[in-house]
Amino acid sequence: MVRERILIAGLGLIGGSLAKAFNKCGYEIHAYDVNKTAVEKAIYEGIVKEKIENLDETEDEYAFTFICVPVLESIPILGKLASKIKNGIITDVGSTKTQICKYSIEHKIKNFIGGHPMAGTEKIGYEHSFDALFNGAYYFITPTEINRKEDIEKLKKLLQSIGCKVEEIDFELHDKITAVISHLPHVVSAGLVNMLNSSEIYCKFAGGGFKDITRISSSSPKMWADISVSNKNTLLELIESYIELLKNFKLSLQNQNYNEIYSYFEKAKLIRDKIVSDGK
Ligand SMILES: NC(=O)c1ccc[n+]([C@@H]2O[C@H](COP(=O)([O-])OP(=O)(O)OC[C@H]3O[C@@H](n4cnc5c(N)ncnc54)[C@H](O)[C@@H]3O)[C@@H](O)[C@H]2O)c1
Numbered sequence: 001m002v003r004e005r006i007l008i009a010g011l012g013l014i015g016g017s018l019a020k021a022f023n024k025c026g027y028e029i030h031a032y033d034v035n036k037t038a039v040e041k042a043i044y045e046g047i048v049k050e051k052i053e054n055l056d057e058t059e060d061e062y063a064f065t066f067i068c069v070p071v072l073e074s075i076p077i078l079g080k081l082a083s084k085i086k087n088g089i090i091t092d093v094g095s096t097k098t099q100i101c102k103y104s105i106e107h108k109i110k111n112f113i114g115g116h117p118m119a120g121t122e123k124i125g126y127e128h129s130f131d132a133l134f135n136g137a138y139y140f141i142t143p144t145e146i147n148r149k150e151d152i153e154k155l156k157k158l159l160q161s162i163g164c165k166v167e168e169i170d171f172e173l174h175d176k177i178t179a180v181i182s183h184l185p186h187v188v189s190a191g192l193v194n195m196l197n198s199s200e201i202y203c204k205f206a207g208g209g210f211k212d213i214t215r216i217s218s219s220s221p222k223m224w225a226d227i228s229v230s231n232k233n234t235l236l237e238l239i240e241s242y243i244e245l246l247k248n249f250k251l252s253l254q255n256q257n258y259n260e261i262y263s264y265f266e267k268a269k270l271i272r273d274k275i276v277s278d279g280k
């Protein structure tokens, strides 16, 4: 029986995890990456069937194509792939959606549907990928007016088949939401680590609390620089709000207003406890 083919462009943590999940479901995976050793390892492991050397020579033979590279690299790759792939669905996994979706509209790429799994880790590269990464995770898709209904349904079904909870959302709203729950937290986490300035005494004694709140700072600098730049305006607004929030806390502390100080922590505890218990 002929297996449906999926092309993965960018075989790192996310591309590799998708490759492993789809391979398990019976798809034939072809992969492209500037890092040839990642693709070779995946072929050796039996996850990937074929290495694509040059995207300019891509055949129009894929039911689905996933672009899984850092967001600023994604648009040129979409441009190349869209000129080759006319039948199958092209999607991406980038953490920001406005730029790539606007590009697809401007260039009338009807078979492109933006996507973004709300699942990941702080690890980088194919060697850290695993097939269960998306199981039970929310997965945003950001269709636009140029997409065909049947393509949207096809992509949804594929993602559901690897355990994702698929949510359709407008691409600009997506970037506003993820700026709050993901992009600003990464900026803040990196800021807390940078506060240590590599000082030996701080690094030596940093304990569970510090490691918990800064786990995500071990993520890829390229990935986060790209995300920050591509969601610049929303992130700038949020940084202003966050500074305001810290200023208010500072004022409460300066005024020794115990009730306000208490409320700051109490409010956070209530919201955070609810997020955790709802997610169970
Ligand atoms: N890591 C996460 O938690 C997470 C979660 C959801 C979405 N994302 C998004 O997924 C995408 C990939 O992130 P990742 O975590 O897999 O990163 P990664 O660094 O693990 O993998 C990226 C892969 O892309 C390859 N690559 C980079 N530029 C390329 C290019 N121009 N052409 C071909 N290959 C190229 C790299 O060699 C690497 O193998 C990013 O857009 C990111 O925003 C990441």
Ligand SMILES: O=C(O)C(=O)C[C@]1(C(=O)O)C=C[C@@H](O)C=C1
Pocket: 094, 095, 117, 118, 119, 120, 121, 122, 123, 181, 182, 183, 216, 219
């Ligand atoms: O768990 C982590 O390490 C992540 O940073 C994952 C995380 C997130 O911020 O929640 C990172 C970026 C994505 O676009 C989606 C998920």
